[in-house]
Amino acid sequence: MAEILDTRADETAALTRACEALDRGVPVAIPTETVYGLAADATNPQAIARIYEMKGRPRFNPLICHMADLAMAERHAIFDPLSRTIAEAFWPGPLTLVLPIRPESAIHPLARAGLDTVGIRVPTGIASDLLSAFGRPLAAPSANTSGRISPTTARHVAEDFGAKLELVLDGGPATVGLESTIVKVEGETIRLLRPGGLDAAEIERITGRPVIRKEAGAAIEAPGMLASHYAPDAPVRLGASDVRPGEVLIRFGGKALPGEAEAALVLDLSPAGDLAEAATNLFGYMKQADATGASSIAFSQIPMTGLGEAINDRLQRAAAPRG
Known part of the structure; x- marks a missing residue:
């Protein structure tokens, strides 16, 4: 070590x-x-x-x-x-x-x-x-x-x-x-x-x-432009409006979703809806979710405004098909 x-x-x-x-x-x-x-x-x-x-x-x-x-x-x-x-x-x-x-x-x-x-x-x-x-x-x-x-x-x-x-x-x-x-x-x-x-x-x-x-499919000029990136072991499901049994839910803004009682774990990136707090917590919560061994990780909708653009970029790459 x-x-x-x-x-x-x-x-x-x-x-x-x-x-x-x-x-x-x-x-x-x-x-x-x-x-x-x-x-x-x-x-x-x-x-x-x-x-x-x-x-x-x-x-x-x-x-x-x-x-x-x-x-x-x-x-x-x-x-x-x-x-x-x-x-x-x-x-x-x-x-x-x-x-x-x-x-x-x-x-x-x-x-x-x-x-x-x-x-x-x-x-x-x-x-x-x-x-x-x-x-x-x-x-x-x-x-x-x-x-x-x-x-x-x-x-x-x-x-x-x-x-x-x-x-x-x-x-x-x-x-x-x-x-x-x-x-x-x-x-x-x-x-x-x-x-x-x-x-x-x-x-x-x-x-x-x-x-x-940048345009979709643009040549790689900088880090973080690969389609699949920032990925946990578990599959990632975005824009979830409910929770499937055995999933981990990572939500935003303190908004509960149907099915939470059957979730393996529920985490909230920012109960107050603060995108800066959500950005700080994102990768740590993804690691915590992955460590449960859950069947998948579901994310509720996150706004595209401000730092939400970067958060959604990371989530889309985490959810992308893996080679």
Whole structure:
């Protein structure tokens, strides 16, 4: 089992230990405000290859590269004025920008899946401190087996990877609970590649421009664009208006459904109907539901407004047919 270090008890010791492992090319699981990430030196191809191997992730699926700040990001990517406006408004935070890679960047092509662009994010908290201490970008997809439920606690990570992982930094539960929102600026157009922990309406408010949703079947330009993703073992049923015997129900807004008495478990993402609270609870509740061994997991209807767009995106991928 992986060594788990509580960053809240001794951050300096945890960062020193993590930097030592990263210098050796060993991936380290780290807390971010979105979900826990499996981090490795983005300039080291052997370290990046270990991420793909540990996750069982297809190598055509690029990795987000995390930066300590905008200045570090500028050393690796080319910012147009509109992308810079968005970065300055929302970094650090749950936003990833897909940008042209600088020719002189040391980020290895394996982290970019060979693309001439790179997805960049500036996180908050302990992840930011680690990036500053390490001094190089970290490629850090979610710290889980590819296609499975994303982890929001150190325990989730350790249970998934077991002895395959050397070190987990424990920073407590993720506060956002959904992966970052990914956008790409093309000329004067802002395209949403993946909805996430930043409401796209906030980007529209800051820029005064509409955020265009991606077309179905679009080429993979960023993480989280595979049709089947974030999936538990149990089948997922969406838009449930009742509960079948033996199912787990995950509902929203405190609204009871017919048949709840026969459910294996009933969870409510947010009894108050708060979409931010629902986003924080989503992956943890999915793991809790899956652990019951129930025949299926039913989700009641969740609004498509605000963060509901990202929640529904994750649920649709969790319910998609699996290869």
